[in-house]
Amino acid sequence: xxxxxxxxxxxxxxxxxxxxxxxxxxxxxxxxxxxxxxxxxxxxxxxxxxxxxxxxxxxxxxxxxxxxxxxxxxxxxxxxxxxxxxxxxxxxxxxxxxxxxxxxxxxxxxxxxxxxxxxxxxxxxxxxxxxxxxxxxxxxxxxxxxxxxxxxxxxxxxxxxxxxxxxxxxxxxxxxxxxxxxxxxxxxxxxxxxxxxxxxxxxxxxxxxxxxxxxxxxxxxxxxxxxxxxxxxxxxxxxxxxxxxxxxxxxxxxxxxxxxxxxxxxxxxxxxxxxxxxxx
Amino acid sequence: xxxxxxxxxxxxxxxxxxxxxxxxxxxxxxxxxxxxxxxxxxxxxxxxxxxxxxxxxxxxxxxxxxxxxxxxxxxxxxxxxxxxxxxxxxxxxxxxxxxxxxxxxxxxxxxxxxxxxxxxxxxxxxxxxxxxxxxxxxxxxxxxxxxxxxxxxxxxxxxxxxxxxxxxxxxxxxxxxxxxxxxxxxxxxx
Ligand code: SF4
Numbered sequence: 001x002x003x004x005x006x007x008x009x010x011x012x013x014x015x016x017x018x019x020x021x022x023x024x025x026x027x028x029x030x031x032x033x034x035x036x037x038x039x040x041x042x043x044x045x046x047x048x049x050x051x052x053x054x055x056x057x058x059x060x061x062x063x064x065x066x067x068x069x070x071x072x073x074x075x076x077x078x079x080x081x082x083x084x085x086x087x088x089x090x091x092x093x094x095x096x097x098x099x100x101x102x103x104x105x106x107x108x109x110x111x112x113x114x115x116x117x118x119x120x121x122x123x124x125x126x127x128x129x130x131x132x133x134x135x136x137x138x139x140x141x142x143x144x145x146x147x148x149x150x151x152x153x154x155x156x157x158x159x160x161x162x163x164x165x166x167x168x169x170x171x172x173x174x175x176x177x178x179x180x181x182x183x184x185x186x187x188x189x190x191x192x193x194x195x196x197x198x199x200x201x202x203x204x205x206x207x208x209x210x211x212x213x214x215x216x217x218x219x220x221x222x223x224x225x226x227x228x229x230x231x232x233x234x235x236x237x238x239x240x241x242x243x244x245x246x247x248x249x250x251x252x253x254x255x256x257x258x259x260x261x262x263x264x265x266x267x268x269x270x271x272x273x274x275x276x277x278x279x280x
Numbered sequence: 281x282x283x284x285x286x287x288x289x290x291x292x293x294x295x296x297x298x299x300x301x302x303x304x305x306x307x308x309x310x311x312x313x314x315x316x317x318x319x320x321x322x323x324x325x326x327x328x329x330x331x332x333x334x335x336x337x338x339x340x341x342x343x344x345x346x347x348x349x350x351x352x353x354x355x356x357x358x359x360x361x362x363x364x365x366x367x368x369x370x371x372x373x374x375x376x377x378x379x380x381x382x383x384x385x386x387x388x389x390x391x392x393x394x395x396x397x398x399x400x401x402x403x404x405x406x407x408x409x410x411x412x413x414x415x416x417x418x419x420x421x422x423x424x425x426x427x428x429x430x431x432x433x434x435x436x437x438x439x440x441x442x443x444x445x446x447x448x449x450x451x452x453x454x455x456x457x458x459x460x461x462x463x464x465x466x467x468x469x470x
Contacts (some may be wrong), residue, residue, distance in 0.1 A: 040462060050412055061411070066359055067345060067355070147408075234464040235467070240407055241454055242454070
């Protein structure tokens with residue numbers, strides 16, 4: 001059985017935290033450039049110029065792209081033939097987050113308890129860690145730091161089957177209109193349809209780890225992604241101060257659900273669509 | 281594309297009243313950072329009848345919470361934070377003579393009323409353009425509440441800090457004005 005030492009996991013997570021904070025993925029960078037070419041608002045053009053320049057500076061100088069370096073979401077796929085040795089997986093991941101955020105001069109934005117004392121943990125741990133057992137003997141890790149300007153504008157709607165496609169469109173657009181310019185658009189919108197309330201929310205997060213250039217493999221969902229994107233870009237929200245580039249993409253993921261339900265979750269991400277991925 | 285207007289601090293009511301919603305500006309001089317905890321501390325001090333540790337007359341306040349500075353840099357990445365969280369304290373702070381605010385997102389009606397009264401301009405810095413903005417910051421000096429760490433009140437020497445007038449001293453709001461020409465969507469038509 002293949003063995004993997006937790007130290008390797010910690011090192012890689014630490015590097016991925018920095019990588020995600022500094023380097024905007026190429027697909028998002030190209031999306032911003034395309035947005036700049038088609039943006040109609042003169043002020044929107046100024047904003048996009050600044051955002052594109054920001055990405056270039058962050059990358060060239062290893063600086064955090066945004067000062068909110070997020071709460072660290074980590075998706076882990078563990079091959080069932082892999083044996084993790086030397087410690088506990090979640091501890092290793094959290095040690096990596098602490099290392100990455102400290103060494104990388106990233107902002108520590110996590111409080112240990114949400115309601116009564118809200119004390120900062122000073123090292124951005126714990127991450128929000130999702131593990132899944134898969135075939136094989138590899139460990140696949142995606143680190144996706146999530147800023148809260150946009151997270152705070154995300155939401156879930158529990159629809160009924162009769163609401164159908166129209167209901168889904170309305171639910172998504174209500175959340176987008178309510179978010180307006182607050183989540184630092186141009187946004188990338190993750191939509192999860194189906195499952196239970198929590199599964200839909202998770203699907204909407206997973207949707208954001210897919211490239212913005214890649215449409216859902218099922219043609220009906222791919223069409224829905226395009227239609228939603230067009231609607232969002234006609235809201236006028238634009239790149240923060242009005243315009244035509246409100247969102248770069250809508251990514252939908254779906255899952256089986258109950259005969260009586262149609263959950264829809266929307267995770268709004270800002271233009272700081274950060275993630276890093278490695279297979280160990 | 282319209283040329284950016286250069287403004288320098290101190291920023292007086294007269295300077296402020298010249299600016300219009302939608303103007304693109306470059307700020308040079310000193311701006312002062314303060315956010316949630318500092319606003320709370322200052323308004324509480326005022327309520328107790330104390331003098332504030334900083335003279336806010338003709339100043340520009342910047343709502344930010346930067347990343348830690350790398351060795352040799354004055355500041356880390358330092359984009360704007362959501363201004364709305366400061367709304368409850370803002371009318372009290374504007375009475376102290378602040379003439380400009382830099383942040384992101386909409387403001388409460390009471391804030392806009394106070395802005396009109398004192399002739400204050402609200403600027404948006406581009407949300408998420410934190411590394412770019414950091415390049416315009418030449419120095420960072422803590423002025424008060426050092427115990428608040430990155431939330432301390434600090435003087436930032438800036439050169440050509442990029443911002444856009446969102447709400448001018450007459451209450452014109454570019455979040456509305458800027459969206460209108462590009463809005464072609466009605467949720468009831470879905
Ligand atoms: S919403 Fe995104 S871009 Fe805006 S401040 Fe938060 S992390 Fe940064």
